[in-house]
Each structure stands twice: as structure tokens, then as C-alpha cells.
Amino acid sequence: MELTERQTRIVEIVKNSSPITGEQIATKLDLTRATLRPDLTILTMAGVLEARPRVGYFYKENHEPSALLVRLRQLRVGDFKSIPAAIRPNISNYDAIVTMFTQNVGSLIVVSEEHELLGMISRKDLLKAALGKTDLQQVPVGVIMTRMPNIIMTMSDEPVLEAAKKLMQHQIDTLPVVETFIDEHGDERYEVVGRFTKTNVTKILVQIGTLGQ
Amino acid sequence: MELTERQTRIVEIVKNSSPITGEQIATKLDLTRATLRPDLTILTMAGVLEARPRVGYFYKENHEPSALLVRLRQLRVGDFKSIPAAIRPNISNYDAIVTMFTQNVGSLIVVSEEHELLGMISRKDLLKAALGKTDLQQVPVGVIMTRMPNIIMTMSDEPVLEAAKKLMQHQIDTLPVVETFIDEHGDERYEVVGRFTKTNVTKILVQIGTLGQ
Known part of the structure; x- marks a missing residue:
């Protein structure tokens, strides 16, 4: 409650x-x-x-709770996530901005060659860099991204409502959807399998509300 | 349907x-x-x-339709809108970016002295300007904003679901909430009274889903 x-x-x-x-x-x-x-x-x-x-x-x-509410609480991130818009940390901030435009997303997920989650970079981060003295063509995104472990994540089996709460509480637009794996040192790491955004949430509300009308 | x-x-x-x-x-x-x-x-x-x-x-x-769905369809934009984050068209793009950061919004509504809707400017517009040759300190937002009549709007009495559909269909994050008025030439004009975003929609879904748990 x-x-x-x-x-x-x-x-x-x-x-x-x-x-x-x-x-x-x-x-x-x-x-x-x-x-x-x-x-x-x-x-x-x-x-x-x-x-x-x-x-x-x-x-x-x-x-x-009504049957609809019970079902709403059962929706899982994995069924509504989008494909991840991901880049490598060595590309320039300039190229990151161009990727954002071509993929039409507000945030990019930064991953290793093995698709491991390394960080996130948002339009806001890039605007901040553009305002400052950062040479967008020279500096790679790895330098200015928000990096692990400071990334709020979700998983495919998390309820949509919990993921939506995270988006609200942390005032962010995008959650990377991850799967955990254990690396050769026995440490937990995260593989990126999708992204979950306020756009996904809006789409869910529209679908529930307009179907069957 | x-x-x-x-x-x-x-x-x-x-x-x-x-x-x-x-x-x-x-x-x-x-x-x-x-x-x-x-x-x-x-x-x-x-x-x-x-x-x-x-x-x-x-x-x-x-x-x-279930009672919950009937109520969902009755929700109005006016009950869930946020206060508008608005600027005047003569401020510089640099100051617009700073305002976005201090107000923590993704789009600013550009208004006249009388709070009439003139245009919108998004993080994406500003990033594009920053990439190009635009002098952010010199060029005012009025030059690069998306201007009327190319702005998708909503009104306080529009159903939340219709506004959410507009956000999806036009791939935008923010709708200015307006009231119409007739100017001295008998033309219809729009006064900005709020903004409605994917964040508002996400908040509605979270509230419906988590209350009474």
C-alpha cells in the first residue's frame, strides 16, 4: 500500500x-x-x-482487487521490453549522438564485446558534455557515461509495475534489461538483453485502455 | 478497437x-x-x-469492459498534468539547456509574454544544434524550436488515453496542455496551462497498480 x-x-x-x-x-x-x-x-x-x-x-x-488489476500486476518486463540500443565504450560522443538520432532513442546502453553491461549514456549526459569543453569527436563515451555499479537495472521476470516504479523513483527514462551470469572469477555480471522505458509503459496503458473498445 | x-x-x-x-x-x-x-x-x-x-x-x-477499464477511460489530462516548464523565444539555446537541467525536464514549451504557445524545444533539438555550427550562446531558441502549427497539443478535458496515444503515434515525450482563446483578429490561439508527458502516464500506471496492495 x-x-x-x-x-x-x-x-x-x-x-x-x-x-x-x-x-x-x-x-x-x-x-x-x-x-x-x-x-x-x-x-x-x-x-x-x-x-x-x-x-x-x-x-x-x-x-x-479487480481481475484486471490482478493481471496488471502479473505483467512481466520480458513480455514488453524493446531491443537494446547498445554501443561500445570506445566510440566517440559525436558518434553516440548520431546513433541516438538514427535509432531514435533517448539513452544508449554501453556494452562490452560480450554484451556485458558497462554503463549508460543519455541525451542529458551528452548535452552536458556539449556545453562543457568536451571535444565530442575525440572523447569516447566510456569517459562520460554513468558506469556500473551505478546503473538501475531490471530483469525479464520483474513485474512491469516494479520496473515502472524504478523509472519514477530514479527519474530515468530507460532501464537496461539484464540476465546475470558468473564470470571466471566467480563474480556476478550482467548481460544486456533489452531495454525498458517510459515509452513501453505508455504503450501498455494505451493497449489495455483501447483494446476491445 | x-x-x-x-x-x-x-x-x-x-x-x-x-x-x-x-x-x-x-x-x-x-x-x-x-x-x-x-x-x-x-x-x-x-x-x-x-x-x-x-x-x-x-x-x-x-x-x-471491467469497471476499472471504464474508469481508466474516464481519466482526464487535467487531473494528472504537470506545471508547464516554459521559456521565452528570445533566450539563448545555452540558457535553454541550463533551464532543462535545473527544471529536470526533457522538453521546454516556448511561450509569449501572454503565455501563448509559440513552439517546443527538446533535448534532441538542442543536441542537434550543439552538433552543428550553431553558436549556443548567441542563437535564441526561437530560431531552432519546432513552431506552431506543427505542435501536437492536448487539453485538460481530453482523456488520458487519447493523450497517451498521441505521445506514442508522434514519438514525442511531451504534450503542451492548452486552453483556446480568440484573439483580437478573431483567430484561435492557445494558452499554455500545463504539460503532459510519458512520465505522467507512467505515474498513473504505477498508482493504479500499487494502491490497495
Whole structure:
């Protein structure tokens, strides 16, 4: 259960005084009904509250998630990931920018010859380099990339919702999708098998929402 | 109803031979069960197919969308939009990049003094300028921005799903949220009141999926 502070207060109010209208909740919180609408919608969609027309909101003890929600939670990254847009660390920042344009992606995954995850480079990193004194043609991406172990990753069997949470929490657009393997020294390493982005998440929402219409 | 070609073929197969297992559908399409899984999941979530354990898939004639799906389709942009990250057209591209970093956004909305929508500028536009011969300090964003009428927009009362579709179809990250007004010549113009991005969509999916858990 991950409620915002305001959502927690709404749930408390509904628990203590249901049925209660949106208008009445808004008055108690000193907010407008319009400000509360998204919270009430989300809480009702998630099955925490029940909205009865012309009566008001009820708190749902032991709320059963809807079948759709159960399925939403079962979606796995592996079924919706994109192919990785990957480059080697020795190519120039200039060539990295050109690759971004030709592949039309916002981030590139930097990999070794064996497709092992070494780092990530984003449009933001490259803009920063372009602003500074970095010679884009001469300096390789390996110098300015964000490098392991500072990369947030996902795996094919991770739930889509967990991966989406990572994208939000870390304010990033792209997660490399990896598989772990053990190298000759017994250390854990990561092979890149895809990428998972906010575009994949948006596509999932559009597909769920528009199919069967 | 917006099905991909493969989803259409799946629906046809299920219509003609239900109940049918995922394995059997995969064989008919000469694909693996794993390849079909996301399509089958989405079709089931959207209520087009019904999955009965140990029996198989059925086509649902006149499928009723679930209550959650009905609500999902009712979500409006205005309830989930972010405040606009806006700049004036006369500031330099250099300052635009700095503003992007300080506001941590991928696109800036270019507006007049009256907050009228004039154009958009993205990290991609600025990277392109940085690669070329453009003097970032001297050239204003008004010169390199994408300008009206070539801007894809949304409005507060547009369904979130429609806005998300626009983001996918036009391969963009940000839609300016506008209100129309009529200027002194009787022409329609657009005032910027927010922005709607793939980050907003991702947040909605995370909220729906994780609340009430």
C-alpha cells in the first residue's frame, strides 16, 4: 500500500465517516472538489474506496482487487521490453549522438564485446558534455557515461509495475534489461538483453485502455 | 478497437475454434507460446478473450469492459498534468539547456509574454544544434524550436488515453496542455496551462497498480 499523504488522509476520513461525498471530503481537507478528483479516482480504481452514485464514498474492508488489476500486476518486463540500443565504450560522443538520432532513442546502453553491461549514456549526459569543453569527436563515451555499479537495472521476470516504479523513483527514462551470469572469477555480471522505458509503459496503458473498445 | 495484425489473427482463431489453448494458438500461428503471451494477456485484460484455467481461451461476444477499464477511460489530462516548464523565444539555446537541467525536464514549451504557445524545444533539438555550427550562446531558441502549427497539443478535458496515444503515434515525450482563446483578429490561439508527458502516464500506471496492495 503506497499512499501519498493526502490519499492517506482521504482514506482516514472515509473510514471514519462513510458514506461521505467528495464535496464533504474536500471541505474537511480545505481543498476544492476538483483538486481531490484524481486521488478519489485512483483510490476507487485501486479498490480502496467504493463510490456509490448519489450516496458517497465507502471504505472497502479487505478490498478484492479487480481481475484486471490482478493481471496488471502479473505483467512481466520480458513480455514488453524493446531491443537494446547498445554501443561500445570506445566510440566517440559525436558518434553516440548520431546513433541516438538514427535509432531514435533517448539513452544508449554501453556494452562490452560480450554484451556485458558497462554503463549508460543519455541525451542529458551528452548535452552536458556539449556545453562543457568536451571535444565530442575525440572523447569516447566510456569517459562520460554513468558506469556500473551505478546503473538501475531490471530483469525479464520483474513485474512491469516494479520496473515502472524504478523509472519514477530514479527519474530515468530507460532501464537496461539484464540476465546475470558468473564470470571466471566467480563474480556476478550482467548481460544486456533489452531495454525498458517510459515509452513501453505508455504503450501498455494505451493497449489495455483501447483494446476491445 | 485497435488490434495489431497478430492480435486480429489471434481473435479470429479463438472465434473459430474456442475453447483453444495458448499452445494450440501458437502452433496455428507458427510462433512460440512465449511470443504470444503478451498479446494473450492484453486481449484478456481488455475483455476481448476470456481465459478459463485448464480449458483455454474463449471469445467474448459483446464483452463488457471491467469497471476499472471504464474508469481508466474516464481519466482526464487535467487531473494528472504537470506545471508547464516554459521559456521565452528570445533566450539563448545555452540558457535553454541550463533551464532543462535545473527544471529536470526533457522538453521546454516556448511561450509569449501572454503565455501563448509559440513552439517546443527538446533535448534532441538542442543536441542537434550543439552538433552543428550553431553558436549556443548567441542563437535564441526561437530560431531552432519546432513552431506552431506543427505542435501536437492536448487539453485538460481530453482523456488520458487519447493523450497517451498521441505521445506514442508522434514519438514525442511531451504534450503542451492548452486552453483556446480568440484573439483580437478573431483567430484561435492557445494558452499554455500545463504539460503532459510519458512520465505522467507512467505515474498513473504505477498508482493504479500499487494502491490497495
